[in-house]
Amino acid sequence: xxxxxxxxxxxxxxxxxxxxxxxxxxxxxxxDADGAEAIMDIATPDxxxxxxxxYIPRGTDFADxxxxxxxxxxxxxxxxxxSVSRIRRVLQDAHxxxxxxxxxxxxxxxxxxNEAMMAGIPHTAIQTEHRGSTARRMxxxxxxxxxxxxxxxxxxxxxxxxxxxxxxxxxxxxAAYQGVCIDAEDxxxxxxxxxxxx
Amino acid sequence: xxxxxxKAKPGAEKIAVNVTAVVPLNDLVTRFxxxxxxxxxxxxxxxxxxxxxxxxxxxxxxxxxxxxxxxPADLTTYAISVRRDDEGRGGSLFMHRNVSVGDRMTxxxxxxxxxxDLRARKHVxxxxxxxxxxxxxxxxxxxHSNGNWELHYACRTPALGTYVDELRYKYPNKxxxxxxxxxQAIRLEDLLDGQPLGTNIYVCGPKGMxxxxxxxxxxxxxxxxxxxxxxxxxxxxxxxxxxxxxxSDKTITVGEHESLLEAIERxxxxxxxxxxxxxxxxxxxNVVSHDGTFVHRDHWLTEDQHASGEKIMPxxxxxxxxxxxxxx
Ligand code: FES
Numbered sequence: 001x002x003x004x005x006x007x008x009x010x011x012x013x014x015x016x017x018x019x020x021x022x023x024x025x026x027x028x029x030x031x032d033a034d035g036a037e038a039i040m041d042i043a044t045p046d047x048x049x050x051x052x053x054x055y056i057p058r059g060t061d062f063a064d065x066x067x068x069x070x071x072x073x074x075x076x077x078x079x080x081x082x083s084v085s086r087i088r089r090v091l092q093d094a095h096x097x098x099x100x101x102x103x104x105x106x107x108x109x110x111x112x113x114n115e116a117m118m119a120g121i122p123h124t125a126i127q128t129e130h131r132g133s134t135a136r137r138m139x140x141x142x143x144x145x146x147x148x149x150x151x152x153x154x155x156x157x158x159x160x161x162x163x164x165x166x167x168x169x170x171x172x173x174x175a176a177y178q179g180v181c182i183d184a185e186d187x188x189x190x191x192x193x194x195x196x197x198x
Numbered sequence: 199x200x201x202x203x204x205k206a207k208p209g210a211e212k213i214a215v216n217v218t219a220v221v222p223l224n225d226l227v228t229r230f231x232x233x234x235x236x237x238x239x240x241x242x243x244x245x246x247x248x249x250x251x252x253x254x255x256x257x258x259x260x261x262x263x264x265x266x267x268x269x270p271a272d273l274t275t276y277a278i279s280v281r282r283d284d285e286g287r288g289g290s291l292f293m294h295r296n297v298s299v300g301d302r303m304t305x306x307x308x309x310x311x312x313x314x315d316l317r318a319r320k321h322v323x324x325x326x327x328x329x330x331x332x333x334x335x336x337x338x339x340x341x342h343s344n345g346n347w348e349l350h351y352a353c354r355t356p357a358l359g360t361y362v363d364e365l366r367y368k369y370p371n372k373x374x375x376x377x378x379x380x381x382q383a384i385r386l387e388d389l390l391d392g393q394p395l396g397t398n399i400y401v402c403g404p405k406g407m408x409x410x411x412x413x414x415x416x417x418x419x420x421x422x423x424x425x426x427x428x429x430x431x432x433x434x435x436x437x438x439x440x441x442x443x444x445x446s447d448k449t450i451t452v453g454e455h456e457s458l459l460e461a462i463e464r465x466x467x468x469x470x471x472x473x474x475x476x477x478x479x480x481x482x483x484n485v486v487s488h489d490g491t492f493v494h495r496d497h498w499l500t501e502d503q504h505a506s507g508e509k510i511m512p513x514x515x516x517x518x519x520x521x522x523x524x525x526x
Pocket of ligand 1: 470471472473474475476477478479480481482496498511512513514
């Protein structure tokens with residue numbers, strides 16, 4: 001699958017790179033959906049012998065391909081929420097020299113990066129590669145509720161029901177973009193939703 | 199007390215001090231303690247900060263940076279420890295020979311280019327020789343907050359182990375000493391292995407040691423952001439050269455044993471500085487024109503900037519050739 005080129009934006013917006021194998025004492029790779037392909041692109045038998053993969057397929061069929069890379073450990077989780085306790089446990093037991101690789105959707109990478117940062121890894125040392133859906137994890141700045149996988153702008157907050165404008169303003173702490181009420185001045189005057197990058 | 203040092207004036211803001219103690223520690227190292235001449239408290243500083251001491255050596259001004267090694271919680275006294283360098287440019291010799299209790303001197307506000315990362319889960323200090331000084335202040339600082347640290351300190355011989363006895367006495371479980379003359383060496387790879395996530399490592403010592411720590415840590419997968427080092431370069435002597443200072447309309451000659459920055463100051467032209475050791479960036483100066491080659495020695499400018507011939511760091515870098523014009 002070809003990679004989506006995000007348009008240039010404000011400084012707040014995260015930028016993602018391309019995974020590369022780096023020297024380390026251990027490797028933790030966390031991916032969802034098409035993010036599996038980014039792992040397959042850098043996998044070598046030597047690297048996989050020291051790698052723990054945590055993968056959330058989200059309806060794709062890459063899990064067996066990842067398993068066949070023979071990573072030292074492989075975990076397949078039904079959702080990110082179901083996998084997060086595993087991620088925390090791995091980070092808790094980890095030592096300096098661990099390399100962290102994140103691939104897939106922005107929501108997955110943002111949340112997993114947050115866990116790694118809380119475990120003491122500087123965000124500059126965490127590798128990321130965007131693959132697959134460009135949907136965003138959004139926080140409603142009014143009710144603070146999080147809506148996952150937002151594809152259109154504007155969208156309706158899944159918690160408070162306000163019509164929200166999708167901003168590029170990003171919070172690393174929340175791993176979410178900010179959504180701001182679009183019709184506060186003139187209630188009901190809401191432009192027709194279109195794709196975020198249309 | 200005056201406000202925090204704003205960069206209104208060139209150089210760093212100065213404090214008049216009295217020398218209150220001169221304590222020889224061994225054959226090479228002496229501690230100097232200062233109190234403010236006005237009786238006030240010193241400005242607060244954090245472990246790793248340095249001050250630049252002005253020495254009046256028969257009319258010649260020497261300005262040398264030294265790490266503050268006293269407890270940052272004690273603002274009545276600042277202390278530095280100076281290693282005598284018989285082959286150096288004379289600053290440390292001046293301190294050892296000419297400075298005694300009761301003398302008045304000026305020092306600059308502290309500046310920290312080597313601070314603790316307080317987000318770290320653990321701090322590992324690696325000191326070589328006189329590189330112990332910033333860690334004395336960092337350790338004192340961390341002890342006040344029950345910080346998690348350990349020190350690995352390489353010295354030439356037990357007789358030259360500056361502060362070894364004190365450190366071992368106070369922190370017997372955290373301090374590890376290695377003597378060169380007993381063929382003891384820091385086993386860095388083993389030491390790095392198995393450190394908890396979020397460990398930060400700090401190295402202060404000879405250049406070879408600093409490079410070794412950076413290279414070994416990065417080969418073991420440590421992020422650069424977790425490896426901190428400080429190396430102040432001393433200006434090196436070189437052939438005298440002439441410089442035209444455009445803004446001040448002066449032509450000066452930089453002597454064999456003085457730095458370009460010192461020559462500019464000697465001519466009465468104020469120039470900014472903080473570290474005088476090629477690492478802070480404060481003295482960066484634009485080159486107006488040149489015919490010759492630069493001898494860049496700083497850690498500040500990029501290689502491209504060095505190659506461009508558009509900038510020079512006068513605290514450590516020199517020039518050889520026909521003419522040099524600076525925007526100063
Ligand atoms: S004074 Fe710090 S780089 Fe020159």
